[in-house]
Amino acid sequence: MTNAGVGGFGWNLLFGEVLGPLIAAGAFVVHFKIKKRRKAARRERPPQREKVLRPAGYSALCRIDDLTERGLLALLYTLAAAAVLGIMCSAFFPLVEGLVAGRFTFTQVRGAASWHLLWPGATMMALALVVTVWQFWRTTKLDDDLRNWRFGLRGEQAVAEKLMSLELIRAGYATFHDVPGDGAWNIDHVVVGPGGVFVLETKTRPRRKATREQPEEKVTFDGRTLRFPWCDDAKAARQAERNAKWVRKFIDYFAPKDILVQPAVVVPGWFVESLGNYPVKAMNATYLVGYLTGSGRRFTEEQLRPILRRFDERCRDLEF
Numbered sequence: 001m002t003n004a005g006v007g008g009f010g011w012n013l014l015f016g017e018v019l020g021p022l023i024a025a026g027a028f029v030v031h032f033k034i035k036k037r038r039k040a041a042r043r044e045r046p047p048q049r050e051k052v053l054r055p056a057g058y059s060a061l062c063r064i065d066d067l068t069e070r071g072l073l074a075l076l077y078t079l080a081a082a083a084v085l086g087i088m089c090s091a092f093f094p095l096v097e098g099l100v101a102g103r104f105t106f107t108q109v110r111g112a113a114s115w116h117l118l119w120p121g122a123t124m125m126a127l128a129l130v131v132t133v134w135q136f137w138r139t140t141k142l143d144d145d146l147r148n149w150r151f152g153l154r155g156e157q158a159v160a161e162k163l164m165s166l167e168l169i170r171a172g173y174a175t176f177h178d179v180p181g182d183g184a185w186n187i188d189h190v191v192v193g194p195g196g197v198f199v200l201e202t203k204t205r206p207r208r209k210a211t212r213e214q215p216e217e218k219v220t221f222d223g224r225t226l227r228f229p230w231c232d233d234a235k236a237a238r239q240a241e242r243n244a245k246w247v248r249k250f251i252d253y254f255a256p257k258d259i260l261v262q263p264a265v266v267v268p269g270w271f272v273e274s275l276g277n278y279p280v281k282a283m284n285a286t287y288l289v290g291y292l293t294g295s296g297r298r299f300t301e302e303q304l305r306p307i308l309r310r311f312d313e314r315c316r317d318l319e320f
Contacts, residue, residue, distance in 0.1 A: 028076055032069075048320035053312070056160030056177040059186045060153040064146060071142040074135050081131035088125035155204025156188055158268040162285045163189060171293045172301060176311045179247075187243045189266075192307050195295030196260030199247050200288075201240040203233060203267050219270045223278030226267065236265045237280045250314075254306040256299060264291075 055061075095118075156177070163175040173193030178186050189200040203226065210216050210229035219228050226233040244263035251259070268285040283291055 029073070032073075046320035050320070051316045052318050052320060053176070054178040054180075054315045054318055056189070057153040057156040058178040058318070060149050060156060063149050064153065067142055067146045067149060071139060071146060074139040074142055078132060078135040078139055081128050081135060085125060085128035085132055088121060088128060091121065092125065151206065152202075152204050155268050156202045159189060159200065159202050159266050159285045159288070162288050163191060165289045167289055167293060168193070172304075173292060174308055176315045179311065179315055180317070181243075181246060187247070190247060190311060191292060192304055192311065193292065193295075194297035194299055194304075195292060196262060196298060197247060197251065197255070197307065198292060198295075199240060199244040199261060199263045201236055201243060201263070201265050203236045203265055205231070205233075205267070205270070207269075215271075217271050219267055219272050219282075221265075221272060221274045221278075221282035223276060223280065226265065226282065228270075237263075237282075240265050240280050251307050251310055254310045256303050259307075260295075260298065262295075 160175070160177055163173075168175075168191075171193060173191055173195075176190045176192070178188065179190050180186050187199060188202045191198040191200065205219075205228055207216055208230045212229060214220070214227070214229045216229050219226055221227070221237075224234060224237050226236055240263035244261050248259075248261045251261075262281065263279070264281040264283065266283060266285055266288055270284055272282050272284050272287070274282055281291070
């Protein structure tokens, strides 16, 4: 039995039909929370006690997982709110259509027994509209962030692939990826070898139509700013410098006093033109191997062993 009111609008539409999408959305949220609690209750733990080194782009992978979960929930909330909005619009349609067609007047509507239901119904419809717009905006923003992080991950993996070169390994170089800093930040790659310690910051940018007189495949570097054909990046060089200072302090008591700690920005897939010899170097991933092997042999394996052990302890923090 339905409780029809003005224009067919009644309690059945206000609550009964709205409960469906809300229950579905709530069920998904509860399901995710129950899965997390069950995992904790089972005390799942790795079979191997020894931890493993961080892979290239590990922080980006963690961020991608977080963004994926948040994006799915935001999409779910968007669909649920949109369903509620659609139901409320269909509930109000007979009322609006009747007023426009002249089958009844607004005075008659106000005199109906279910008049008081219109206000909570209108409030619910307005809230559903706000939530739909807000969650839709969140979903698109999270999707853009997810794409950027995936793109950045591919760049770090491309650089890591070059750093696995047999030429580098034979020359005595070892690489540590995603070195954790003192806070919620990390260093993309640290390379330790006979030429010293090299702190690499990877910056991945897509190619786009040039907005200035510059080839679409070329980026120039003036020691402070990477100038792409369609944008500038003035943060990469400063970030590499800050990371190098942190690394120098991190290995201070374990390295020779004259150890070279060289910051560099690596831009995979681009032709990089440096306009001078600057404290911070900039290059593409292909040039990286030659740059490292050509830096000379200033330090012996014995001198580098404490540094390697220091970074190994720092980066070996992942459970099996």
